[in-house]
Amino acid sequence: MxxxxxxxxxxxxxxxxxxxxxxxxxxxxxxxxxxxxxxxxxxxxxxxxxxxxxxxxxxxxxxxxxxxxxxxxxxxxxxxxxxxxAQDRRFAAxxxxxxxxxxxxxxxxxxxxxxxxxxxxxxxxxxxxxxxxxxxxxxxxxxxxxGNQLATNPLVLQRTAAEAGANLVRGAEYLTADLLALASGQPPAAQGFTVGQNLATTPGQVVLRNRVMELIQYRPATARVHPEPVLIVPAWIMKYYILDLSPHNSLIKHLVAQGHTVFCISWKNPGAAERDLGMDDYLAEGFHAALDAVGAIVPRRRVHATGYCLGGTLLAIAAAAMARDGDARLASASLFAAQTDFSEPGELGLFIDESQVSLLEAQMAETGYLRASQMAGAFQMLRSYDLLWSRLVSNYLLGNRSATNDLMAWNADATRMPARMHAQYLRRLFLDDDLSEGRYPVAGRPVSLGDLTLPIFMVGTTTDHVAPWRSVHKLHFLSPAEITFVLTSGGHNAGIVNPPGPDSHRSYQILTRAAGGTYLGPADWQAAAATVPGSWWPAWQQWLAAHSGAPVPPPRLGTAAYPPLADAPGTYVLEK
Structure with a gap:
């Protein structure tokens, strides 16, 4: 209690x-x-x-x-x-x-x-x-x-001279509009993007709704499908449709088009009423409730479970508990930018210590939740040039107003986190590192990542400030499982939203460590892993197919016990 x-x-x-x-x-x-x-x-x-x-x-x-x-x-x-x-572009011109x-x-x-x-x-x-x-x-x-000052930035001075100061007038207008939006508590409008119209448009049905989440089952796009369904567990710090953005860069659409039966959790955006929801609630009413529904809709088939960010951490906890209890319903686990060892969390750890957490707990006790704006400031400072100063100079000094893209629209669609869950997450995982050290309890008993033996596919991104790839890589010495690890170019979001295409400028490294194989540290892993141009999505899809059975006719949408309730993307994703 x-x-x-x-x-x-x-x-x-x-x-x-x-x-x-x-x-x-x-x-x-x-x-x-x-x-x-x-x-x-x-x-x-x-x-x-x-x-x-x-x-x-x-x-x-x-x-x-x-x-x-x-x-x-x-x-x-x-x-x-x-x-x-090398990464500092401020004075490149x-x-x-x-x-x-x-x-x-x-x-x-x-x-x-x-x-x-x-x-x-x-x-x-x-x-x-x-x-x-x-x-x-x-x-x-x-x-x-x-570079951040009007009088000492040559690019701004050149633009000001060329436009007779019109750029500064535009910048003042943009600044006024943004300050008014900030004062009203509203983020800048994501013009041209609407969830359900040109975002999160992969066809499907909500087949389960509870106080924590909605579960979406996507409509098959092929005559036959791989028999093992894919269950996606996104982070509750973000809205799920980062994995279903526009049709050209939707990971969910890509999977469905490749003949996979896909389910995805859409977390409820919590308010004060959900203040007492904890990690156990997200585990029981989120992951396990979804897994039960998937098992009823696609019976007698094991499940490829996939977790992104905090969703991957939750999946690792759930999979370890299932291994402890002899529950064999999972065929594999895929973890995208997800940490299981928090002893070296990177620069995000600058904002997580006893003093900081106790201050956040006091604020969350008053509101019942953590607002997205309370997290945004920390993320901006971690990448101050990319997320703060370059945008201020571009918008308010150069007078540029770049068009919003789908990833920017998603990023402005903020979420909250329940007070109790967030405090537990910060203390048990970040501060105490209970999961990697075998102290994290599920149903009153600790779980061990050493019990994980199912095949694992992991993705880290080279410039991730939220889940540094070397921290993600640490599962290699925590679990004896077969692990296929991918290190892709990009950051925490853009490295995951990485669609294949002829114009892709991305690349990735990939290497599989056999079950019980020798541990390679990050530096040795990088030296040994092959580099492949393009997106890692096809490699993951081929890995899923290799761990699946022969194609079968697709299942129906829902069952009598889990009837379709609404069209995708559902209702929870629309909550502000």
Whole structure:
């Protein structure tokens, strides 16, 4: 049963919730502790202080020589002092190599280099605090990047001169419209995209609805189908139709077209009434209720279960419990960008510690759920250039308004998470890492990923900030199962929404570790895995077919016990 706070505990919750609202759901105590840890140990390290002072002097002298070379030889002939990281595109345009902007960008990169040295390798600093200080130093520096300022961005100045300032007028209009939308609590309109019209259009029927989810069964598109159905478990942090976007990039449509019987969970968008739903409820009334329905509609067939993000973590928990209990209804498990070991969660772990989680818990206790906007800020900071600064410059300084695509429309279709479930997820998995260490309980008994022996197909993405691929890869030493692992280009979303086509610029690596085979760490795996151009979707579909029986006539939509209730995409996906 949920804990009922005492009056004094309730007072603390109110204060903490007010603090969370004032700080954008970020814990000031966590940031302060990190800063104190770093600054105290730096203050006690005179040798390191001398080394940093020497670095600053060296950089200043080098910048002075660079200025001299620019004045004497011309900016195009002066050799750059420091090059940006390969993934940093801020100063890629030729205009940044002209005077005086070349000096500005070189000065900025040198400052960035100095702060990187200053925030790493200080003896005695706790590793989590070191990462936090380095992260916040980067955020502070990025805010003052010359590329983000009107007067110091050559591309903006060129556009302003060419358009006599019209770009700034448009930018002011866009800014006003966006601020009004933000004040009203409404995201920018996803113009041209409507769920059920040009998004989530694969034909099907809702065959089950409960307080947690709707289950959609998709209409077959072939005369014969693989006998084992596919059950997709998306994350409840997102609406399911990221896997059924437009017809040309719908993974669900692709599977149906290849002769698979496909079922997909569509999670309810919870509100205050669902505040006490926990992980056990999502397991019982989500995955297991869906699996029961699939088994009734397609009887005597094992199921290819597929999980994406948190849905993959839930699937791993469920599959481990089924293996523990001798339940053999699963034919295979496919996990897309899904972590099972949370000891190294990547940069997302910067926002998950005891101080941060307790602050979120207080705020969720007041509202009953976690809003999408409370998560969006953290994700934006993890990719501040791509998701924040480049868009601000493009929209408000250059006066560009890029057209919305289907993935952007989906991303604006926000969801919430129940307070109890989200707190359990953060504590049991992120903070305590109970699943990988064999402590996570299902039905009162712990489960072990070491019990997983069914064939597993896993996908990691190279630039994933939510589920870093090296963390996803860790299932290799947690389970003895046959694991086919794919590492594809792209991020957490775009790497998964990766349709095949002649114009695909993507590639992936793939390697199968036999059941009970030797463990390869991430670096060794990358060196051994073959690289294949294009989308990984066909490889997964062929893997599913290889683990399936001979084709049979397709099943009916629903049964007497699970009658069709509504056309796909159902009603839960439309809830705001």
């Amino acid at each position: 949920p804990h009922t706070p005492s009056p004094t505990e309730h007072l603390d919750q109110l204060v903490h919730a007010a603090l969370a609202r004032a700080t954008g759901s970020l814990s000031p105590a966590a940031a302060l502790l990190a800063w104190l840890d770093w600054s105290t140990h730096l203050a006690a390290s005179p040798g390191r202080q001398i080394a940093l002072a020497q670095l600053a002097c060296t950089q200043t002298a080098a910048l002075a020589h660079y200025l001299r070379d620019c004045l004497l030889a011309g900016p195009g002939d002066a050799r750059a002092l420091v090059l940006p990281p 030729a205009a940044w190599q002209t005077w005086p902007f070349n000096l500005l960008q070189q000065s900025f990169l040198l400052t960035q280099q100095w702060w990187d040295a200053a925030t790493h390798g200080i003896a005695g600093v706790e590793s989590h605090h070191e990462r936090m200080v380095a992260f916040w130093a980067r955020q502070w520096l990025d805010a003052f990047s010359p």
